[in-house]
Amino acid sequence: MTEDQQQSVMRRKASSGQPAVTLAPVTAARAIPLALARTAEGMGLPLRVAQLRESRMVLAELPEALEEFSLLAVIEGPKEGLGLVALPPATLAALIEFQTLGVLARSAPAPRKPTRIDAAMAAEFIDGALTRIEAELSATDEAIWAGGFRYASCLDGPRPLGLLLEDTAYRVWQADLVFGAEGERAGGFLWAVPAEGRGQRPAAVPQAAPNPVRTEEDADWTRRMEATLMGTHAVLDAVLGRVTLPLAAVLRFSPGTQIPIAADSLEQLQLEGHGRRILGRARLGQLHGFRAVRLADEAAQPGPARAAPTEFDAGSSPIAARPAAPPPARLEVAEPAPRRAAGA
Template identity: 50%
Template sequence: MRRKAEAGRPASDGSPLTAERAIVQAVSKVAQDMFTLPVQTLGITESRRTLADLPEALEPLSLIAIIEGPDEGLGIIALPPETLSVLIEMQTMGSLAKTAPPARKPTRIDASMVVDYLDTVLAMIEETLAETEAVIWAGGFRYASYLDDPRPLGLLLEDVGYRLWQVELGFGPGFERKGKLLWAVPVNGRGHALRRLPGSDAEEGAVMTPADGEAEWHTRLETSVLGASAVIEAVLHRVTLPLSAVMQLRPGMSLPVPTDALENLTLEGVGKRRLSAARLGQHRGMRAVRLSEEENSGMFDLDTSTPKVRRVVPQPFEPGESPFAGKPAAAAPLGPLDRIDSPAYDPEPGAEGLGGFGGFDGGADLGGLGGLDGLGGLGGETGDLGGLGGLGGLGGLDPEGETGGLPPLKIGSSM
């Protein structure tokens, strides 16, 4: 019993565990802790596969769990029908049947029942290999989705090389039930931020120097920043419509898009900030965009030292020929009607001497007021003129003349 207990412990010399030992320990220990299920590893092999060869290693009717790692890297864990039935029986009945049930197509419920087991195994592998280089390709993966058919793998996974681990397992007290587990991840991992230096964890009573604290702070900051999500949108074209047209949009209606929009896409970040130019294409049957290198130069050069002001330079003025050259001058408009000497009251064009009423011929039009220059002889008699007393200077007006024929004066304000 002592030898069996020591078999599951790390090496006493403190040497780091290999990826093979980490996988074996994780698969067995998690099954024992979660389901009280004894699991023995009968064999484990590692190989390299391309994306086209990967589906050939999967058994029919296997549950294919899609796992996602750092920088959106994808991998798979495949559970053949024998292994899947063991995990389902331990959770539903608490014990294993003597024989395996017939193989069937896995369902979403099956995937939800084994997701905790898979995530715990992946987390334990990552923690075990945290101080080794293997954590770069083995760490950071967790369950994302599942497939019941391997054919869509060519569209979901990247076209890169994969590390394929095939583990043969024996289940139960006497290991009478057999099964397999397949784990495939990209060869070139992206989990550089997950690696820890040996002895980086401060033990109780240890003294951390300022340099160690600064290095740890930078590592944590880099991990947090690089792990943050950023949304980038590929904008094909923008259409401006009035609100009345927007309210009438219905499924099936078409919006006008220029023919060159496929070649002039724009990648934008938060707040419609332009990041890069691109063009629309496809990659392995899926829509994709390709960055335009010739238009990206200087795209991210931001100069915030001084605010940029748009300067408008006016066009130089060049005087030309006057449009009124050689044309007769237009006649001046008639004067206003609020002045007695206005030309608008000239009874005959060319009349002169209106300012002092000189030059008028005493005719019938003015009721015998000819020669207004001599009206000063009226003196103080105002009875015949009805309120015109005191108008000295109207000499020449006969006080005994007839005034009944005077037409009514309509410009009394000027008089």
């Protein structure tokens, strides 16, 4: 018996009776650190998660968990669900430094308010981490709340959170990060998504149906229809509210005049087409720094009736105080005398 055969027999004998090695189940507590580390590794930046904490918070508690001058990224998920990713100043500075300089300084710079350029540079890291978290948890039940979220916009501060996010319970993950091969820098990471998941449970992928045979005539009709539809313009008006005022009040308008509207107008916008036809409802928000409207779910239960606007004091009419203009003078024109014939 050769030496290799002897070693193989000895290995089999030594391993006999030992339990089979089983892989630990994939959980969010394992997927999140792994996703963060691999996302940073793809950028060339060494990253390690020193500690990870999970908690449940309501919307009013979220601002208290945010560090000052953090980059606040709104993320959008399934069924119009919105969440939040917060990068503290130390984390944002490490990402920006490594992307611009390729190295990390020994000490972090002084905290500053993040800019739109910072958000654009950090969006790749945020989307990369969310994509990997979704991939790690895609075959588990946790994919219901963890999957499908991507970067949507950033906020200038935590004040708009109460307007943009839903007033519901949130699943919050907070991580302590260590950057650099020798742990030169420290940072943090916060990820908050609705606790009640809106995604779909993992299921077997159905077999795709075979594509039907298309003739050249069908393809030509499709191209012409697409060109017609894409060249059609439709105007939609997002109506915040309508107020009927007397002409006397309109004549008194000046810069700073306040027009009363319903208290719930921000949540009950109406989308109207031609002829004021109501096509749907929406709520006011923002996207990439611009004003935007989010379509409401028409299948949801109808909300309460819109509150009536406050009373508008029109004041006295400025026209009534003016003296009445005198009637115009009547101009009378005398008829010319008839001409006499020559020689009469």
